[in-house]
Amino acid sequence: MQNKYKKEGLKATIFYGIVAFLIVIVICMISIRFGKEKFLMATDLVDMITIDTQKLQEEPIPPVLENFEEETEDQNFSVLLNPPDYGAQYATLKIPSIEIDLPIFYGKTLDLLKKGIGHDNDSYFPGEGGSIVLMGHNYSKFLRKLPQAKIGDEIQISTNYGEFIYQIYDTQIVNEYDTDKVPITDQEEILMIYTCWPINNVGYATERYVVYSKVM
Amino acid sequence: MKIVKGIINSILAFLLCVSFVAGFIVVLLSNTVLNEKYIVEQLAKNQFYEKVEIDLKNGFEEYQYQSGFPETVFENLCSREMIEKDVNRVIESWYQGTETVNHSADVELQIQANIEQYLKENNMDVTEKQQKNIQDFEKMMVQVYENKVGIVSNYNKQITKAIEKGKEVIAVAKKVLIGTFVAILILTLLINVKDFLAFVSTIGTSLLASGILLELIQFVIEKNIDINHILVFTQALSDFIKEMIYDVLNKFSWSGILLIIVGIMSIVVSNCRKERGN
Numbered sequence: 290m291q292n293k294y295k296k297e298g299l300k301a302t303i304f305y306g307i308v309a310f311l312i313v314i315v316i317c318m319i320s321i322r323f324g325k326e327k328f329l330m331a332t333d334l335v336d337m338i339t340i341d342t343q344k345l346q347e348e349p350i351p352p353v354l355e356n357f358e359e360e361t362e363d364q365n366f367s368v369l370l371n372p373p374d375y376g377a378q379y380a381t382l383k384i385p386s387i388e389i390d391l392p393i394f395y396g397k398t399l400d401l402l403k404k405g406i407g408h409d410n411d412s413y414f415p416g417e418g419g420s421i422v423l424m425g426h427n428y429s430k431f432l433r434k435l436p437q438a439k440i441g442d443e444i445q446i447s448t449n450y451g452e453f454i455y456q457i458y459d460t461q462i463v464n465e466y467d468t469d470k471v472p473i474t475d476q477e478e479i480l481m482i483y484t485c486w487p488i489n490n491v492g493y494a495t496e497r498y499v500v501y502s503k504v505m
Numbered sequence: 506m507k508i509v510k511g512i513i514n515s516i517l518a519f520l521l522c523v524s525f526v527a528g529f530i531v532v533l534l535s536n537t538v539l540n541e542k543y544i545v546e547q548l549a550k551n552q553f554y555e556k557v558e559i560d561l562k563n564g565f566e567e568y569q570y571q572s573g574f575p576e577t578v579f580e581n582l583c584s585r586e587m588i589e590k591d592v593n594r595v596i597e598s599w600y601q602g603t604e605t606v607n608h609s610a611d612v613e614l615q616i617q618a619n620i621e622q623y624l625k626e627n628n629m630d631v632t633e634k635q636q637k638n639i640q641d642f643e644k645m646m647v648q649v650y651e652n653k654v655g656i657v658s659n660y661n662k663q664i665t666k667a668i669e670k671g672k673e674v675i676a677v678a679k680k681v682l683i684g685t686f687v688a689i690l691i692l693t694l695l696i697n698v699k700d701f702l703a704f705v706s707t708i709g710t711s712l713l714a715s716g717i718l719l720e721l722i723q724f725v726i727e728k729n730i731d732i733n734h735i736l737v738f739t740q741a742l743s744d745f746i747k748e749m750i751y752d753v754l755n756k757f758s759w760s761g762i763l764l765i766i767v768g769i770m771s772i773v774v775s776n777c778r779k780e781r782g783n
Contacts, residue, residue: 298776304511305710305772312519312714316526317721332729339734399567426570491573491624491631492638493645 349374352450354416366475369414369450380415380448382406382423382482387434393423393446402426406482412473415446415453419475423482427494432484436460436498444480444502455480455502462486465495478504510696514707517693521711524686526718529760531682535675537753539668541600544749545593551748554589556741557653561588564649572642578619582612583650591654599664605655612650616643657738702775709771716764723757 350371357366373379373395380393392405401407406425413419425432438444444455463470463483471481480502485494537543548554565579572578591607598605620639624631631639652658697704732750736743 301706301776302772305706305776306713306769308515308518309710309713309717309768309772311515312522312710313717313721315519316523316714316718328729335730335735338737339731400563403567403570427573428570431570485571489573490638491620491629491635492643493641494571494573494638495641 349377352379352414352448354414354450367417369417372414375410376401378405379408380446383445383447384435384438384442385445386439386442387437389432389434391425391431397424402431405431409473413475413478415448415478415480416451418478420471420473420477420479420481422471422473423480425482425484427484427486427488427490427498432482433488435482435484435500436486436488438500443505444482444500446480454505456505457500457502459501461499461501463497463499465497471497471499480504510703513696514693514703515710517689517696518707518710518714520689521686521693521708522714522718524682524689525711525715525764526722527678528682528686529715529719531675531678533753533756534671535679537749537756539600539671539675541596544596544600547749547752548592548596548745551745553741553745554585554592556739556744557588557592558583558585560739560741561650561653564653565646568642568645568649574620574623574642578616578623580619582615582619582646583608587611588654592656595654595656595661598661599668602665602669605661607651607654609647609651613643613647616646653739656742705771705775709768709775711768712764712771713768716761716766716768719757719761719764723754723761726754 352372353370355368355370357368375396376394376398378392378394381390382393383390393408394401394405395408395410397407397409402425406423408414409422409424412422415421425435427433427435438457438460440457440459442457444457446453446455461470471483481499482502483497483499486496486498487494488498561583562579565582569576569579587608591605594603594605594607597603620643623629655661657664693707694704697707730750732747735747735750737746
């Protein structure tokens, strides 16, 4: 008799345990049925503000300059495949006449300009055939000597997809908001390098010293 | 009759479980994310103020090269206490809708004094244009300070609105859930009025299911979201958000374990008693 009651007690315990699991399964099924889309939306949203760890672990693919030939020669164009990530150093800038040798970073945040030369990410890459805009602080270790460069001087940009040599043909002092003076076009490969002006400025500099050069 | 009662008890356990989990989430949200005191405690625990101070130093330094001023001009622009007070005022404005007042005027005065001293020490006379440039630069430094201590300056109004809305929803949800929970509890008690141990078993079942669900929620969130690599605005803010998410998930985990233990014990003990009674 006592054994029978023991069995019934065990049975009841197992029954309630099974009921608990069934409840969990039912709630999970209901949540999946009605909440899956919202959950996926939420995870997508979080993914947008999450660094891609897989990408961090991957070796960066080296950039390649691809030439596309069209029917007429003036329609030919080049595109840099696998461009560098924002903030990555992808080249060095050399102006032998004024002893400038600095790393070029892709991007133009002040954080990058603390490390070297910034490349305006709205402009083209060397070799693509469009205008290239580079900038740097007028601090002694960066572009303080830039105004000493003369028309006819050589500028070298070394990347891991090629060497590019330009020749200075003009210099100008422009207002910081005068973006027409540093136009970004795909018509001609013009390299524009600018720094704050005047060099001995104190406070916020509203002018820029721009050096214009063309492919040699 | 026994089967019918069993089915009714199972349905009641299901409803209790839903209100337990919903209630837990509501209480957790109102005690963490929607609680000003908790946020301030977490900020201190995560050395948020220290990180903002470093961030500010870097922010000022970014303008050093273009300003033409030496490092000394950027020294002592703000103190840790100032940062802490201003950050806490921002938090207060989020939760209480108050206007934020910060120490930016002090920062402006300090940088003016530093620049004046630098110009004096170097016998530098500034032109009218340079004076204008210096004033613009001072404003920029104040802007840097306001942006950094403002946490997410451009979104403060939206955050205040979201918190206000969240508090309203939580307040209504609390009332509804308490009412529902009490109603289900009374109904369960009435159905099992002659069998108190069955009542305990039903409660135990719902607690066990709730515990398993809390563990599952924690598992699913951790599995699907790469919490460690969340990056929102600044490193300091990202670290704070990460730690807060981990803290909330930790609470899910511990509460889940506790509910599972209490649930199992309730079921086992009530059925053992039943045996003894028989």
